[in-house]
Amino acid sequence: xxxxxxxxxxxxxxxxxxxxxxxxxxxxxxxxxxxxxxxxxxxxxxxxxxxxxxxxxxxxxxxxxxxxxxxxxxxxxxxxxxxxxxxxxxxxxxxxxxxxxxxxxxxxxxxxxxxx
Amino acid sequence: xxxxxxxxxxxxxxxxxxxxxxxxxxxxxxxxxxxxxxxxxxxxxxxxxxxxxxxxxxxxxxxxxxxxxxxxxxxxxxxxxxxxxxxxxxxxxxxxxxxxxxxxxxxxxxxxxxxx
Numbered sequence: 001x002x003x004x005x006x007x008x009x010x011x012x013x014x015x016x017x018x019x020x021x022x023x024x025x026x027x028x029x030x031x032x033x034x035x036x037x038x039x040x041x042x043x044x045x046x047x048x049x050x051x052x053x054x055x056x057x058x059x060x061x062x063x064x065x066x067x068x069x070x071x072x073x074x075x076x077x078x079x080x081x082x083x084x085x086x087x088x089x090x091x092x093x094x095x096x097x098x099x100x101x102x103x104x105x106x107x108x109x110x111x112x113x114x115x116x
Numbered sequence: 117x118x119x120x121x122x123x124x125x126x127x128x129x130x131x132x133x134x135x136x137x138x139x140x141x142x143x144x145x146x147x148x149x150x151x152x153x154x155x156x157x158x159x160x161x162x163x164x165x166x167x168x169x170x171x172x173x174x175x176x177x178x179x180x181x182x183x184x185x186x187x188x189x190x191x192x193x194x195x196x197x198x199x200x201x202x203x204x205x206x207x208x209x210x211x212x213x214x215x216x217x218x219x220x221x222x223x224x225x226x227x228x229x230x231x232x
Contacts, residue, residue, distance in 0.1 A: 033218075040125065040225070041224060042120075042222035042224045043160075043206070043222045045219070045220075048218055050218065090160070092160075102210075104150060104162045104165055105220060106162075107152075108159050109158050
């Protein structure tokens, strides 16, 4: 069982370039999330999705876009890369929180992105 | 809105000594609380979760955490540290209340180093 798979693992971009970070999960989770992790800051939610065709903004959505055409895939798009987007990006998935927020999130291994 | 404070960004312990990581939360409703561990160059893995069934929660790798409502705390402990416990640990809280039941707020993290 692969869980949450992210590609690529590492990438260096030039300012102004665009790229898509891929995320796929095989657990049939309906909720998916994108976070960025910066040193000493914990994880900040960029976007999330509650199911195919439904996405919404998190805490730090500026400069990013997402789509969710299938249950399995939740790609994150950077349109015009900026140095402030240098970070480690994590994709996660979970079952619906249901009647409470007790469903743990399952994380991929991350994409380490540098913008130069 | 919920939030999490982890006291101490770095903790150093000797092998065999007690590991104590502190987490305090704020939430307007009874929370769901989680501890995650992140090993170098990996994603976050769930250590344990509190969902109101019992105040003392046992997790993987010999870790446990105690929920204390009066102190709004959820501290993580392990009686005897092992070299393999060297990692970053994150406390997270969800209030489980719609429409924000998806939202998991993370602390800034505590890095644990284990001395031989």
